[in-house]
Amino acid sequence: MNAELRPSVIAVWGRDALGRGDLEQAGRAADLLLEAYSRYPRALVLRALLAEHKGDLESALDDLQVVTIAEPANSEARAIQARLFLASDDTDRARGAARQALELVPSDPAVLSIALTVLNVDADSLEVNAAVLARVYMRLGWPELAERQARIAVSEMPERVDVRLTYAEALWRLGRLSTCETECRVVTDQAEDCVRAAVMRAHILSERGRTAEGQDLLDRVGQIDPEFEEARQLLATLEVHRLVLPELPSVKLSDDALAGLGAAVEEGASLQSEESLDDSLGIDASSKVADLNEAASEVKEESGLHDPASLRVATRGETILQNRPTKDRAQLAKAVDNATNSPGSSEPPAEDSAATVFSIVVWARDLIQRRQWHEAQRVLSDVAGDTALNADEVDVLLLEATKHLELGPEVWKILGDHYMRTSRPQAAADAYLKATTAPDEHSE
Amino acid sequence: MSTAVDIHSNLRRMEGVTGTVVWRIGDAPVGDIGGVSESPAAGLLAAGIGSMEHVVETIGLGQIEELWFVTEDAQCLAIRMGDWQAVLVGGINIDIETLRDRVTEMLSAAQDTF
Secondary structure, three states: OOEEEOHHHHHHHHHHHHHOOOHHHHHHHHHHHHHHOOOOHHHHHHHHHHHHHOOOHHHHHHHHHHHHHHOOOOHHHHHHHHHHHHHOOOHHHHHHHHHHHHHOOOOOHHHHHHHHHHHOOOHHHOOOOHHHHHHHHHHHOOHHHHHHHHHHHHHHOOOOHHHHHHHHHHHHHOOOHHHHHHHHHHHHHHOOOOHHHHHHHHHHHHHOOOHHHHHHHHHHHOOOOOOOHHHHHHHOOOOOOOOOOOOOOOEEEOHHHHHHHHHHHHHOOOOOOOOOOOOOOOOOHHHHHHHHHHHHHHHHHHHOOOOOOOOOOOOOOOOOOOOOOHHHHHHHHHHHHHHHHOOOOOOOOOOOOOOOOOOHHHHHHHHHHOOOHHHHHHHHHHHHHOOOOOHHHHHHHHHHHHOOHHHOOHHHHHHHHHHHHOOOHHHHHHHHHHHHHHHHHHHO | OOHHHHHHHHHHOOOOEEEEEEEEOOOOOEEEEOOEEOOHHHHHHHHHHHHHHHHHHHOOOOOOOEEEEEOOOEEEEEEEEOOEEEEEEEEOOOOHHHHHHHHHHHHHHHHHHO
16 A cells, blocks of 8 residues: 655655755655656755765756746755856856846745855845846735836846746736736746746636646646745635636655654654755755744645645744754665665656647647647647747647647648748638638548 | 737628738738638638649739639638738628728738838
8 A cells, every 4th residue: 555745755755865964865855756756846956965075066067057947036946057057167157147146035044155155245235136136026016017127127137037927927916917918928938837927827828717627737737846835826816716626646655665754754753854955065954944944834734634644744833954863864764765675656757748738839749639629729829929939830720720620620620820931922822722621631 | 819810800890701810921810711810821811822822823924913713602802912921701792892991001001000
């Protein structure tokens, strides 16, 4: 019989192991998570830190690049990037990443510390620009002011995805969904796997009566953010919405693994070690662990699940910095060992990660593959209307779609519209002609 | 509502008009033929005229500004002004001259606005 743990819990444990200097256990935690969720940002950050420790700066930067595409507002990832760039003697990029980390207004003092160190400045010499103000206002729950500053920031820094994402979110919170959608599309053009933009787009689709497509897009978010943390955060601000958040996933562990964790659960120890997690790696995961534990607890309560096998989490009111007994650490280590070494110990491997998750072209193909004809038709119409996409890519997709009779003559019309938009009237005429004759072919 | 939709609505209300298609170069055509909206017939007519334009330009005769044809049951008038194009379909007895003036006026206004 298998038991299960939340991915975020395993990620926290992995960071804890890293902080203790147990690179092997940390590596196993990262491998376990990435086998199930190949783009999970927390797992990628863990792997990046491990790579940094081994001196493999290139691999670390590659992983962080994936993280910052999925989470452009991840200040920790930016700060670590800055440190890695500095170690690679790329001062310009180091300073750029550090500045970006600071403008994301990190709540983690260690992230702040890394960025300030890279820039070699004190906190009071930092410039407060429109991007910073936008984020601060957003955090304070003042979307009107956030929108105003974010708009200025976007005009000053149009290449900055995180700034545009803040702008999109401000628009979303103000209910300006059409403009939000436009900005989300631009964000997705630059950062195809951006989770937050995808959640907003999913909500907008559902508000437009396209709930099935919105739900489908939201479900795809889970390929990157398996616990839908960003989605829960955003949708929790709404009084009502039509989307359904999937059940929280878990990584299967064998009985031995669960037994190893069970003792820790019963004793109610936190995952925090007494020693500071700052020491060797300069990352203060201690407050992050507390934050994550609290978030996991809240999520657990919200979902109504009371899985006795789940790790108990320490809330803010409890003493966080408890000395974790060595015995517990050993059991936890054994649990991860068993999980990674036993067959079938994790969720099935994530799908091929070569294609981006939220690419509208990939999404359309996926809907066709899953025979969701009605939703596919609508997304194909969106594809044809998206002038930012590569015309050749759209040609290929629409021509593939015409092979599926279930999509009906409408897909030929969509192809015809696409050819007209790209100034190919002869091809458009052929496609429209097929659209008018297709029903007759079906009836034969 | 986009300008193409507005122009289509305005043309469609004109007396004797049984179908219209409006589009801007680089956009998909908007319209209906015989009251069936979103049907491919409107796009087919627009694409057919677009193909004719392409042929005429290719053989060096310049850009078609106006195209008119008549069948036993209908008249069809297509006008191009800058990036904007409109096609009207009406009965055999419609006042093509008045319609031409109205269409030209609307497309000219659209051209100036965008």
